[in-house]
Amino acid sequence: MALTWDQTGERLYETGTDHGVLYPQSADGTYGTGVAWNGLTKVTESPDGAEETALYADNSKYLSLLSAENFKGTIEAYTYPDEFAVCDGSAQVAEGVTVSQQPRMPFAMSYRTLVGNDTEANNHGYKIHLVWGAKVSPSERAYETVNDTPAALSFSWAFTTTPVDIGGDFQKSATMVIDSTTADKTALAALEAKLYGGDGDAQPTMPTPQEVLEMFKTTTTPAP
Amino acid sequence: MDDRSTFQAYLQSICPNVFYQPGKNVSLTYPCVVYKDSQVERTDANNHLYTAFMGYQVTVISRDADDPIPKQILKNWPNTGYQNAFITDNLYHTVLMCYTIY
Numbered sequence: 001m002a003l004t005w006d007q008t009g010e011r012l013y014e015t016g017t018d019h020g021v022l023y024p025q026s027a028d029g030t031y032g033t034g035v036a037w038n039g040l041t042k043v044t045e046s047p048d049g050a051e052e053t054a055l056y057a058d059n060s061k062y063l064s065l066l067s068a069e070n071f072k073g074t075i076e077a078y079t080y081p082d083e084f085a086v087c088d089g090s091a092q093v094a095e096g097v098t099v100s101q102q103p104r105m106p107f108a109m110s111y112r113t114l115v116g117n118d119t120e121a122n123n124h125g126y127k128i129h130l131v132w133g134a135k136v137s138p139s140e141r142a143y144e145t146v147n148d149t150p151a152a153l154s155f156s157w158a159f160t161t162t163p164v165d166i167g168g169d170f171q172k173s174a175t176m177v178i179d180s181t182t183a184d185k186t187a188l189a190a191l192e193a194k195l196y197g198g199d200g201d202a203q204p205t206m207p208t209p210q211e212v213l214e215m216f217k218t219t220t221t222p223a224p
Numbered sequence: 225m226d227d228r229s230t231f232q233a234y235l236q237s238i239c240p241n242v243f244y245q246p247g248k249n250v251s252l253t254y255p256c257v258v259y260k261d262s263q264v265e266r267t268d269a270n271n272h273l274y275t276a277f278m279g280y281q282v283t284v285i286s287r288d289a290d291d292p293i294p295k296q297i298l299k300n301w302p303n304t305g306y307q308n309a310f311i312t313d314n315l316y317h318t319v320l321m322c323y324t325i326y
Binding site for chain 2: 016017018019020038039040041077078114146147148149150152
């Protein structure tokens with residue numbers, strides 16, 4: 001059968017970001033209750049690493065070794081949850097009084113990006129991005145006078161991550177992506193109930209990578 | 225930033241005749257402030273509208289070439305910009321752009 005390109009319903013694209021949730025890490029290393037990140041405008045993933053070291057022998061390229069990968073990026077938003085303050089090196093010394101340059105608490109976060117196509121537009125599906133072991137570094141805040149055009153200060157934080165155990169035969173990783181267009185619907189619903197909280201007393205919590213893999217067990221296959 | 229009703233009240237505090245998007249049959253008395261919806265400045269987050277500001281084109285019309293009303297608005301209402309001025313039928317028009325929360 002001959003290949004075809006750009007068939008109806010197959011013109012996929014990705015756009016947008018929403019449903020940002022912050023899960024600050026507690027002193028015991030577990031992630032606390034998730035809080036909604038209002039005003040989230042952009043999450044930029046900028047992984048690096050995997051740089052090649054070429055080895056030569058017998059007058060030709062013999063082997064190519066790749067360095068470890070590092071998942072990092074930036075978060076941009078018009079505001080941030082109060083719980084993020086400890087992740088950004090702030091500590092509350094009294095009600096309404098905070099000091100900066102304090103230890104930075106690691107955190108996990110999740111956010112959603114949309115998957116669109118030519119028939120359903122942005123309603124085709126979405127991807128849930130999970131990030132563990134993140135830390136942000138200090139960032140600039142350019143407070144500017146009110147002038148003749150209304151504007152809101154946009155915050156930006158650069159984050160780096162420390163990979164965590166995934167389990168199974170997988171290498172450590174700091175991020176995982178669940179695609180609603182292909183993932184098991186029941187498992188996805190269970191994951192979302194955990195991430196965003198559910199009816200009654202169910203609090204939003206960040207599952208461990210092993211818990212996520214357990215939810216989607218039937219479809220997880222290690223990379224070759 | 226305040227809403228339109230606050231803006232209306234502010235304008236009425238400095239000028240007795242304030243008209244918001246007046247119809248053609250409305251007769252103006254001078255000095256007056258005439259303003260209308262002009263543009264919406266929006267910020268988006270989480271894939272939807274996060275905040276929006278309504279920009280109004282505000283025209284101060286006066287028989288006095290040195291009427292203080294335009295300057296008062298510029299000095300006292302945040303997010304106000306000067307656009308232009310012109311004379312028609314011996315009436316001095318000063319056009320400003322003012323914003324409120326939408």
